[in-house]
Amino acid sequence: MRCLAKRLLSFTRLVQGVNVSAVTSPLVWEHVQPAAARRLLTGAVDAFAERGYQATTTRDIASRAGMSPAALYVHYPSKERLLFEISLYGHNAALEVLRSADAGSTPADRLRSLVAAFTAWHAEHHTIARVVQYELVALTPEHLAEVAVIRRAISTQIEQVLADGVRDGSFAVADLPGTTLAVLSLSIDVARWYTPHRGDPAALGKLYADLAHRMVQT
Amino acid sequence: MRCLAKRLLSFTRLVQGVNVSAVTSPLVWEHVQPAAARRLLTGAVDAFAERGYQATTTRDIASRAGMSPAALYVHYPSKERLLFEISLYGHNAALEVLRSADAGSTPADRLRSLVAAFTAWHAEHHTIARVVQYELVALTPEHLAEVAVIRRAISTQIEQVLADGVRDGSFAVADLPGTTLAVLSLSIDVARWYTPHRGDPAALGKLYADLAHRMVQT
DNA sequence: GTCTATAGGCCGATAGAC
């Protein structure tokens, strides 16, 4: 457990840095060291996404990592802490994907870019995304409060672009908070139903960018 | 347990009948008899919606119904059967809400009516809806197959209206299955975030009907 | 149809050897 603080620091640096490809590549958990801790963490992501946090046993996670049940506690102090690390990293990754995608000369371009990226991330990383979006209740109140800060930043990122579009007349939005939530919903719900055989994440992102833009354009 | 088949029959008749107000009123479970079985079922809905199926204990359900843990098994043979009855009833209710709402002279009117009703149902009945949409994995394969039939009917109901609008030129849809899923997503995701203090279900339905219509109109 | 009592098993987490 001595290496926990170090791991949290390193992944925060990575996610908030410029190298976005790192969080969308298959090597998402490269920063988790040592390798045994990483095997436990990726096993937990898969198990939590498949069956949910409560239905997953520490024995299941350990066996996916090729270890005995007791070995888990050398790397993580509890099952909840494993969930928290996944949730915190996942939220930071999602926020960073949005921040990197917020580029374009018009609100319409920016919105399309945001929705395409956010949707594609939820498809590409649907296992992590499922944990991020559907296992919040299993976090301790303290850990939930920590990820809630990131969730508000994610919401603000979308709301800001919509507000900018309303201001310059390119968007017509009757209910700004409600429409923000609807745009977010569209992407987030992808984590519920997406499986790799249901199409290319990038193509899905493009479709959803178009649908979201049509929801608000004048 | 002798009364189980009778209960299933009676609620199917109710849900597929004409009295839609019955499934949107607070007395949704009136058909579940005797009262002790109904108390267990509504307690289970609340508990499953709050904490999830796996995190809910039979002791918790029984105590919400004011009974000892053992009394539950007089009315339901297992915890999963309780989930199945809730899920089956909820799916039938949602489908019936859609079928009753599919009225209007144009595809645009029909789509707006469908989305408004489906969205309002997910808000008004967000506890049942949460169980319906997020606890599918906890069902046995046989029970899952049974609700999957109803889920396909729900999806078809939306897809048909979109197809009708494309045919008569009132809608422009690049990807029919993808757009169908997006429209459904918008309403379904309401179950994830809705709480009563977040606004009136009917007003939310109206907003979402507008957003969905704009997604597809020419 | 409700209760008390409990079977039988699995869970999260720990102890201590190597």
Place this chain on the structure above:
DNA sequence: GTCTATCGGCCTATAGAC
């Protein structure tokens, strides 16, 4: 840092009295 062994507790479900 990994193992085997195990603790103490809680779980679903059942037995049997009333």
